[in-house]
Amino acid sequence: MIEKRQFYINGSWVDPVSPHDLPVIDPSTEEEVAVISLGGEADTDAAVLAANAAFLSWSQSDPAERIALVERILEVYKSRSEDLAQAMTLEMGAPIRMSRNNQVGAGAWHIEGFLKVARDYAFVRKLDGAPNDRIIMSPIGTVAMITPWNWPMNQVSLKVIPALLAGCTMVLKPSEIAPLSSVVWTEIMDEAGVPAGVFNMVNGDGAGVGSQLSAHPGVDMVSFTGSTRAGILISKAAADTVKRVCLELGGKGANLVFADADDKAVERGVRHCMQNTGQSCNAPTRMLVERSSYDQAVEIAAAEAEATRVSSAHDDGRHIGPLVSQMQWDKVQGMIQTGIDEGARLVAGGTGRPDGLNRGYFAKPTVFADVTPDMTIYREEIFGPVLSITPFDTEEEAVRLANDTPYGLTNYAQTQDRDRMIRMARQLRAGMVEINGASRAQIAPFGGIKQSGNGREGGEFGLDDFLEVVAVGGWPAD
CATH class of the missing domain: 3.40.605.10 (Aldehyde Dehydrogenase; Chain A, domain 1)
Structure with missing residues (x-):
């Protein structure tokens, strides 16, 4: 001791x-x-x-x-x-x-x-x-x-x-x-x-x-x-x-995935969401996907979550560890169950511990599809390995959905359209915007707006x- x-x-x-x-x-x-x-x-x-x-x-x-x-x-x-x-x-x-x-x-x-x-x-x-x-x-x-x-x-x-x-x-x-x-x-x-x-x-x-x-x-x-x-x-x-x-x-970061996003955009978004077992205020926990690419994105996200290994923090290798405490585990489990109860489509993960992990505060990497803005998992910070996916039809709708939150820490955009990149940087209401997986510089400021x-x-x-x-x-x- x-x-x-x-x-x-x-x-x-x-x-x-x-x-x-x-x-x-x-x-x-x-x-x-x-x-x-x-x-x-x-x-x-x-x-x-x-x-x-x-x-x-x-x-x-x-x-x-x-x-x-x-x-x-x-x-x-x-x-x-x-x-x-x-x-x-x-x-x-x-x-x-x-x-x-x-x-x-x-x-x-x-x-x-x-x-x-x-x-x-x-x-x-x-x-x-x-x-x-x-x-x-x-x-x-x-x-x-x-x-x-x-x-x-x-x-x-x-x-x-x-x-x-x-x-x-x-x-x-x-x-x-x-x-x-x-x-x-x-x-x-x-x-x-x-x-x-x-x-x-x-x-x-x-x-x-x-x-x-x-x-x-x-x-x-x-x-x-x-x-x-x-x-x-x-x-x-x-x-x-x-x-x-x-x-x-806190944060409830939106990740806008347009139809012209690069091939790894969805996988990258899932990995970022799950990093540190989802316990990061700047995690991109709301993935907003252009409808023409939506079904494929849901399939890729579910596969990436299922492939995310969960193990003891003391084990070497690339995996996610436990949540920090019993209180946090209980909160995340409750939020996953709320997502199910409110009608979101569970495509990966769910409640309970991953198979083979009967002790420790481990949670399943979880993905919900067809999440709507009125749902709790869309609006509240979960602080666990839980991703919500929502479709959009137009750029204007995507921006409106992204900004429809009391939070404003980090938002993300995935597109190859240069003019759209600039529009997203200007229109997304957050203290930080990251485009196409490019992280900010060492001397860049970190912080948010609103709540x-x-x-x-x-x-x-x-x-x-x-x-x-x-x-x-x-x-x-x-």
Whole structure:
């Protein structure tokens, strides 16, 4: 049994003021594999106090010093990559090959991207036509970071690294479901030499430490990734202190497959939907297919889902692992049953565990056809390996269907028509649009509109979110 009850506050590992043990469950086996402690208000206060005190000096540090620190973090991160991979496989069920390549790789990729941006970032800028004015990009202050379980290092790196480069101090509260990788991350921060108080980590749940940080008068900004429901609660809690709130929330991505799409478009869409066992906010879970290609697309999608292998996260190979928890398994099973009950045509998968997997939170890769916009599986985020397919007749109808959702994170389009590509990029209501399987660049911003959140993560836009714009008049002449 792994025991990780301590928190990291003011540069030291400390015991909780009042221990409150919580087991960590391996979703592949349903066994308790570790124990952490949930923090209380005294732990939260201590971490915020340490961050506030450290801000006085860290905010005035040379950007070159901050860049050098992040370069050291990247070096240590790479040296601990196997520890991170093993932790994520154990805590949230990412297959070990995916943990090594994608989960760990995402963190390193983002760190490298932020370093590229920071080296050329102008923290002091001239104002055109005003020779005695300057714009200072000033660190916002102490940031509370509340991160999810589905892409742990992806989300931690997208928050901690730009905050460090901006000159902010911080308190990280990782998901209590998947805390072990963030413990390793914290060890990396300590080994890299992050000054005491600049980075702090307190484990806890949303109702406890999460709520305390959101409402804390010593916190200047909350950066949250998780469900839309939780994001709304955080925004309300933060309102009394008028702090900045940046939210990366849920999604219900539409994947528009036109008749002139390439031969692999449908297979690619299914694989993307099933990746990480469907537990990605930007998953293309609604496939909208032009009617002339619809029957063939349904057949291809069903075959691809049936060919998707499901196995223990600890097994090597290309497969999907379990859902993260019993609660998530119950939710996904309920949504699949709702799809059946509401009349969607089940063409692959269904309720229950895959054959041969009688223990662990495993779900069948599932595809529904003939899904209509009034159905629950069309409208609500499932966060599991479930794809809904809907036909359309015209481009205008496809866009209307895609945009008919309270979410607006990522939409996708598959077409060989250049003009249509541009129309889709302009007309699809989302923070991100990906065309023909082309992923976004390393320094591109990640984030959504509507109930998918606000603010952006990654690249220059992600650095901007941790900075205030200060207008200065009377700047001394050069």
